[in-house]
Amino acid sequence: MPNAARAELDAAxxxxxxxxxxxVVCRALNAHHGRTYFLATRLLPAARRPAVHALYGFARYADEIVDDLGDARPAAEKAAEIDLLGLRLRQALAGERAEQPVLAAVADTARRYALAPTLFADFLASMRMDTEVTAYATFDELGRYMHGSAAVIGLLMLPVLGTTVPREEAEGPAAALGVAFQLTNFLRDVGEDLDRGRVYLPTDELAAFGVDRELLAWCRRTRRPxxxxxRALAHLVAHTRAVYRRAAPGIGMLEPVSRACVACAFTLYRGILDQIEAADYDILNRRVSVPRHTRLAVAVPGLVRALAARARS
Structure with missing residues (x-):
């Protein structure tokens, strides 16, 4: 076990x-797959980090069931596995011992922070949609998917992060931030999602610019912009920036020791939109990311603020 992981678990x-x-399994999933999230998590007090790792690890574990490109099983089998995961989670939340390590950790986190089981159910319902739905006609349709796949993640995080206002006041911005992060992922990963047979960008928004699935696939296949x-991607980037603006006030509603973490994730994930713009929206055959030196330039001042907040608490 890494020394840092041991110190976090001891503190918690x-x-x-x-x-x-x-x-530890959840922490490794966060470190490997969620570079931005993992970096931001390091700005939290050590005692709170394991819970964030557990929530990320569970979300990643479920996502891999439906999104692993190397898994050629029929969609019905993946849906059945999601259903089984939901059953096992409900049993773990009810106090039964979970044999699967990720489930054991997330169930423990749910008990420690009194996380609502309905939020986990909503998340798994959206994961199941990924085995059945390949496109969304409107933002309203996509929003129903994102409530479970993204907004509830923000809501699950709130008890871990803590708030200085009544929690229900912070729920709207927290949910919006989850949605902003996921919309950013949809824009960054549009080419990879095509390979999975899905388009998360709303059909009517694309059609307003003369874009459909076939044109996106042609750009992906020919590597031509x-x-x-x-123009469609520029419009959707602008829409996503507006969601970040709705989420921004929520950072000040968090406990001071948590603000640097969320501010770091906010800045770095929004920075992916900057990279999409810098690539002139030619992203169907490349995965843009925030450069390492930029991540460090954001994280180091965040660490200073986090340490100062801990000293005052």
Whole structure:
């Protein structure tokens, strides 16, 4: 076990060896797949980090069931596995011992922070949609999917982060931030999602610019940009920036020791939109990311603020 992981678990008072092993698995998933999230998580007090790792690890574990490009199983089998995951999670939340390490960790986190089981159910319902739905006609349709796949993640995080206002006041911005992050992912990953047979960008928004799935697939296949696609993506980037603006007031509603973490994730994830613009929206055959030096330039001042907030708490 890495020393940093051991220190986090000790600070959180997690002593059961099996639970510690589950949290370590979740931490490794966060470190490997969620570079921005993992970096931001390091700005939290050590005692709160395992819970964030557990929530990320569970979300990633479920996502891999439906999105693993190397998994050629029929959609019905993946849907059945999501259903089984939901059953196992409900059993774990009810107090039964979970054999799967990620489930053991997330169930422990749910108990420690009194997280609502309905939020996990909403998340898994959206994951199941990924086995059945390949396109969304409007933002309203997409919003129903994103409530479970993104907004509830923000809501699950709130008890871990803590608030200085009544929690229900912070829920709107927290949900909006989850949606902003996911819309950013949809824009960054539009080419990879095409390979999975899905288009998350609303059909009517694309059609307003003369874009459809076939044109996106042609751009992906030929590696050639198209001005209609560029204009559609520019429009959707602007829409996503507006969602970030709705989410921004929520950072000040968090406990001071948590603000640097969320501000870091906010800045770096919004920075992906900057990289999409810098690439002139030619992103169907490349995965843009925030450069390492930029991540460090954001994270280091954030660490200073986080340490100062801990000293005052």
């Amino acid at each position: 008072g997690i002593t059961d060896p099996a639970l510690r092993a589950g949290y 198209d001005p209609r696609v560029r």
